[in-house]
Amino acid sequence: MSVKNHKDFFSWVIGGPQGSGINLSAELFAKALSRAGLKVFANIEYHSNIKGKHSDYRLTIGQTQPRSHDDPIDFLVALDEETLCGDLYHQYPTHRGLSGWVVEGGGILYDSAIGNMEDRVEKRNIHLFPMPYLDVLEEALRELGKVNQAQAYKIMKNVVAFGASAGAVDFDFSFLEEVIRGGFPERKKHLADMNVVAARKGYEYARREFAKTLNRKFHPLPKEKRQRQMVISGTQAVAIAKLRAGCALQTYYPISPATDESAYLEKHQRSYPLVIVQTEDEVSAVDMASAAALGGVRASTSTSGPGFALMPEGIGFASITEAGGPVLCLYQRSGPSTGIPTRTEQADLRFALHAGQGDFPKLVLAAGDIQECFEMTFEAFNWADRYQMPVLLLFDKHLASQMVTLPPFPVHGLRVDRGRWFDPSRKNGPYLRYALTEDGISPRSRPGLAGGQFWATSDEHNETGHISEGVANRIAMMAKRMGKEPKALSEIAVKYQYELWGPESAEWTWVFWGSSKGVLQDAAGLVSKKVRLLQIKLLHPFPREAVRKILSRSKKTICFDQNYSSQLAGLVREKTGLSMDSHVVKYDGRPISRSEVLAAQAAAQRGTERIVVSEGRVRREEEGIREVRDLVRLRENSRRMQPTPVPIPPGYNQ
Amino acid sequence: MEEQAVQEKKYAVQDYKSDLHNDWCPGCGDFGILTALQNALANLGLAPHQVAVVSGVGCSGKTPHYLNTYGFHTLHGRVLPMATGIKLANREITLVAVGGDGDGYGIGGGQFVAGGRRNLDFTYIIYNNDVYALTKGQASPTVARGKKTKSMPEPSILEPIHPVALALSSGYTFVARGYALDVKHLTGLIQRGIEHRGSALIDVYQTCPTYNDLHSRAWYAGKDRGGKSRIRYLDQMQYDPVVKNPEDAREVAQKKLQALEKAWSADEEVTLGVYYQIRLPTLEENLAQKMPALQDAPLAEQRLWERDIAPLFEELT
Incomplete structure (x- = not known):
């Protein structure tokens, strides 16, 4: 706990309509800062919408590693009016914009086309940086010989703004250029050139017009002090851990905010290989992964609350059949029901603990940060194999989508433990898949092994795996399965x-x-x-x-x-x-x-x-009604406002 | 040499029978299906440890317990995702899925459709008896509108699902119908289904002497119409179910239409045989094309945890 006060961190936020490129800008900036040896914590707030609704991406930047965000903003980059003043074009507005969160001495970069902001930003001593986004973009297009296509390339306003914000804090442009170029393959060099020129024009404009007014500068660490670091998200850390753990099958049904993990795996599946199945629903996702575990491989599935709501029957099946998995990643979001699909919450704890009929063993764990996402996911496969039970890992939207600077995870200490397996050479009598043993663990087999044939059933069963309704057997089998929980508790590292x-x-x-x-x-x-x-x-x-x-x-x-x-x-x-x-x-x-x-x-x-x-x-929860009414009144008393249309990329719909 | 000797070992029907006491009702059509399946496995000479039989829940769900193979008795309606998971773990396994009509066309309807689309290399036998027998004979999705078995308090007011039509539009690449009490014919169908590369659906008319008095052995035999059997066989007709050129959309459409017509036409009769067959890339083949390493060995035998993840870290810096 080295952070002493807020001033150690700088909070940079870019906001605008979805589809306007704020993700790209923020992630490029995060990567550039990381390359310069600075530490970043990034988190995004976005709507369940494809294009048009407000989204904002926040970078918390420090010399030491920030592990969180804060509400106050040091520098705000606005791609539209809503980012500053809220969605006052709605009959029922939902927010007041972010300008009120900018701290004394902070700055706001915005498109001067929006109009004069002096009288609309309440705070004193805030540096306003109006910039004619389109004019600056035109300047860039002139240099690129595309000046008559300014309308077609309006989408690149974000790049100009991103460059300007780096200029406003006097950050070395070469880092920006490096990461922009790194984002394009050689055959798309012309696109890289365009983006570099646009960013540079914004950067130069800001240096020329504002650099003296904002008294915060990001100095790159001297080269010899720079650590090689990743900018990694929660879903990426989980996905990479799955690959390292030898996961053979990942199933999923698309759902925010879990999909990013499967999408990452799908993108990399050919190089590993890893089988990804996009199933017809989450019922199928959990069943397929459970059956693959019974089939002898490491398998997992990832979902969010609404998908998890379809999974309890499969979890119970995996547990009673002692499948050796799956590893189930539950990325919580705001419930209940569809809830607020793209926002965070931790309200599925009780659900995860009790999902499924009957008493059955399982492990439920929650990771706290990205390092833990990696380590815990890797170990989860060991526990699934060792205790032959499903392992539920709880994350949430905030952890899934946040990005932090981190050195590559150490992997030399990672040990794979596949648990106890049937050994045909030491066979003594008929093989019993559910043999009653001292510690409740029966050696596993899998289809394809001669002499290892077994039956598995969702019914209560005896040692052979055949159905049994006998009382003595029921007591013995329940004790065998449930006894694996205290065993796991006594063995899992503190x-x-x-x-x-x-x-x-x-x-x-x-x-x-x-x-x-x-x-x-x-x-x-x-x-x-x-x-x-x-x-x-x-x-x-x-x-x-x-x-x-x-x-x-x-x-x-x-x-x-x-x-x-x-x-x-x-x-x-x-x-x-x-x-x-x-x-x-x-x-x-x-x-x-x-x-x-x-x-x-x-x-x-x-x-x-x-x-x-x-x-x-x-x-005060009791003031909620008044606060909702206040927003409606605010709209009635404010200047008329229109939502900013999202620029359409060149070549779209052609 | 030793491996070859193992492969050449001949298996008898007895090798596929488990020792477990069978608790199906006396006279149940399920016995016919079980026997046909055991016969087919023996005829194909498949080693029992290379076969996995996966079931849902219901009377048919107990089938794996009566077979001396790898047996998975899973969840109601979830036969197909379970079968897919097991097969993906080990593509060398011969996989047979079994389930009831309620299991496959009712509660597992979504899974049935997706299971066809994937074209996993497996054989799916549906025990179709019009009722949910294990819960004492409620209407299943295949009982005809206006009909009532002795176990139903009221006639069904719903349109029935048509298995052949549903299978054809869901992407099954082998669609057949059999009859539980014609074991010899059914054995042949199951053999052809197993030999088919891709998802093979065999819908089996199955008698339920306890709850279904509509479609009894006597009804199939035509006792009510002077002993004129209701059973017809496609292979005794001018009927070719096989698509010769899978690239030819016109031929595909023609063969599907012919199957639909045959399946729907004879109200008072049942037509058995292979309705439709096409060779298309299986799920396993499609995956192996993307990832050739999948062909090296079954996934369950690969040491996947020895992967080098350093390039992934590098990509993020």
């Missing part, structure tokens, strides 16, 4: 069960799970009180003794849940009998920020029990 930071003497203990890890680590260094952090990773079977011991030696406790009903706090209480002093909840679909953590801590110190945070502060 670092995958929970993690504790900070001294026992701390006045406050923050308890959390999943993607809150980064923000709590960053925020812990900012509060005046001494804080320690307890991250619970293994949610089932629950490490109750360890957690009880830690909590019973804690002074004041706060549990952080990004859901409505304090699901983790409830689970801890169920398993340990211990209650938290305060419950922080957030269910607005956006990830919890540093400001929100600090506000929550302050509220907990005042003795508040249920603390709802949202939009950077503690929020």
Whole structure:
């Protein structure tokens, strides 16, 4: 916990309509900063929409690694008016834009074509950088000999703006040029040239017009101090771990925010190989992966809440047949039902714990950051093989789509354990797939092995795998299967069960799970009180003794849940009998920020029990109705506004 | 030499029978299907450990337990994704899927359609008896509108699913119908289905003496019409189900239309045999074309965890 205050980090945000290229701009900038040796944490907010609705991408930049975002903005790049002022063209507006979040001394880069912003930005001492996007783009097109095609290339406004924002903070252009060129293959060099020229024109305009006014500069680290680092997302880390673990089959049905992982695997499948099947639904996805595990390979599937809702029958099947998988990745998003498809939440904990009829063994874990996404996914295949049960890994949209700078993951320590297998050479009597053994693990076989034939059934069965309704057999088989849970709990390395930071003497203990890890680590260094952090990773079977011991030696406790009903706090209480002093909840679909953590801590110190945070502060739920009405009134009292159309790329529809 | 000796080993029907006591009702048509399947496996000389039989849930779901092969008794309606997973893990396995009409055309309807489209190399036998027998005889998706078995309190008010039509439009590359009590004919059909490269659907008229009094052995034998059997055989007619040139869209359409016409025409009769057959690339072949390494060995035998992921890290820097 090295971060001392917000000032260590710089928050750069680009906003605009979906389809206008903000992802590309932000990701290129992140990569350029990374190449310069700076550390970046990137997160995106977007709508369930293809083109036109507002989206914003935030880079938190530092000399040390940021692990979280915060609501205040140091530099805002707006590709449209909505990014500044909200969607006031709607009868029922949903937001007020981001200009109100720009800090004193910060800057806003916007298209001067929008008009004068002086009287529309409330804050004082904010540097406004109006830039004629199209004029600058035209300048670039003139240099490229395409000046009469300015309308066709309007889509490149984002590139001009991106270049200008780098110019405004005096960042070395050569890094931008390098990453832009790196994004195009040799045969598309002309496109690379166009983008470089457009970015440079924006960059030069900003250097000429504004560089003196924004007092923040990004200096690249000296070359010898630069670490080789990746800019990697959660879904990429999970996907790469699957490849490293020897996953043979990945099944999926398209769903936000899980699809990115399968898409990444699909893109790389030919070089590995890995079979990807896009199934007809999630029922089929989980069944196919479970059956492949029964067939002897490592198999996985990835989904989000609505898809997971179709999977419980397959999970129960994998467990009763002791399939040795699948590894099931659940990327949570805002529920219930379709909910808010592209926004984050941690509200599927209880669902994951209880998905399926009957009592059956499974492992449920949640990763807290991208490094853990990689390590935990790799180990999950070992546990699936060793304990012959499904392993559910919980992530969320925030973790899936965030990107961080990280050195390549060390792989030399990774060990593959495929568990216990039938050995034809040591065969003694008929092979029994579900042999009742001391520790509940029966050696596995798979189709194709002579002498290893077996039956597997979703019915209760005896040692041969044939159906049995006998009482003695039922007791023995339930005990065999369920007994694998305490065995797993006693064997899984503690670092995958929970993690504790900070001294026992701390006045406050923050308890959390999943993607809150980064923000709590960053925020812990900012509060005046001494804080320690307890991250619970293994949610089932629950490490109750360890957690009880830690909590019973804690002074004041706060549990952080990004859901409505304090699901983790409830689970801890169920398993340990211990209650938290305060419950922080957030269910607005956006990830919890540093400001929100600090506000929550302050509220907990005042003795508040249920603390709802949202939009950077503690929020009073009872004021929700008034806030909805306020937005409607704001629209009625504001200047008329039209949504900015998304420029159409050249060659589109031709 | 030793391997060759193993391959040349002859298998008898007995080698495919498990020791388990069979608990189907006496006189059940399922016995005929089970026998036909065991005969077909023996005739093809397939080593039992190279065969996997996958079932759904219901009376037919118990089939794998009565076979001495790898047996997977899975979930209601989920035969096809399960079969696909097992086969993808080991493409050298001969895979036979079995299930009821409710399992395949009802609860597993979505899986049935997708299972045809994938053209996995497998054989799918549907035990079609018009009822959900294991839950005591409710209407299945194949019972005709206005008909009522003795187990149904009211006649069905729904249009039935037509297996041949559904299979043809779902992409099955081998579509056939058999009769559970004509074991010899059914054995031949199953053999042809297994030999076919691609997804083979065999819909089997199966008698359920306990719940279905509409389609009984006596009905098929035409006892009600002076002993004039209702069974007809395609291979005794001028009928060629095989598409000679899969590239020829006109021939494909013509062969599908001919199959539909044959399947729909005789209301009072049932027509058995192969309705349609076409050789198209299988799922396994399509995958191997993308990833030649899949042909080196079954995935279950490859040490996939020895992959080098360093290039992926490099790509992200």
